[in-house]
Amino acid sequence: MDDIEDTNNERRTFSRISFDADTFLCQDDRRWQVELIDISLNGVLVKLPHDWDGDPTKDTTVYIHLGGDIAINMITHLAHHIDGRAGFQCTHIDLDSISHLRRLVELNLGDTQLLERELSHLT
Numbered sequence: 604m605d606d607i608e609d610t611n612n613e614r615r616t617f618s619r620i621s622f623d624a625d626t627f628l629c630q631d632d633r634r635w636q637v638e639l640i641d642i643s644l645n646g647v648l649v650k651l652p653h654d655w656d657g658d659p660t661k662d663t664t665v666y667i668h669l670g671g672d673i674a675i676n677m678i679t680h681l682a683h684h685i686d687g688r689a690g691f692q693c694t695h696i697d698l699d700s701i702s703h704l705r706r707l708v709e710l711n712l713g714d715t716q717l718l719e720r721e722l723s724h725l726t
Contacts, residue, residue: 619643620711625668628691630657639667644708646679646692659684665691669707675700 619641626639626649635657638650647665657663659681667675677700679691696704 618708619648620708622707622711627666628655628657629664629666630661633657640688642667642675642704642707644693644704646677646682646690648688648690651684651687651689655689657681662694663691665693669703673703675703675707677704 620643621641622639624639626637626647628635628637628649635652635655637652637655640648640650642648647667649665663679663681665675665677665679669675676697677693678695679693682690682692684690
């Protein structure tokens with residue numbers, strides 16, 4: 604198992620940041636509060652609630668409330684779902700949200716060059 608995790612970490616392009624914030628998944632008129640495990644410039648990993656019955660073939664909006672009127676909103680698709688955890692890959696993010704996410708990642712990485720390298724992978 605460690606070999607698999609090491610291989611996944613070596614292939615990982617985006618640094619994951621452990622972060623705790625009020626987070627919701629939205630599809631059509633449905634909304635579920637989830638536990639945010641980590642976030643990256645490429646998406647999020649969450650613990651799904653027991654009542655999760657979202658359609659894995661549809662886009663899912665991830666809403667992360669950072670405080671006050673600051674939030675990150677991204678449109679995602681389900682990348683993987685294992686043991687009650689789900690990874691959602693970002694397919695679209697608005698300018699305000701990417702600015703907040705960039706700052707969050709920058710503060711947690713403490714390495715501007717690494718941040719710039721990850722941002723270049725998005726384009």
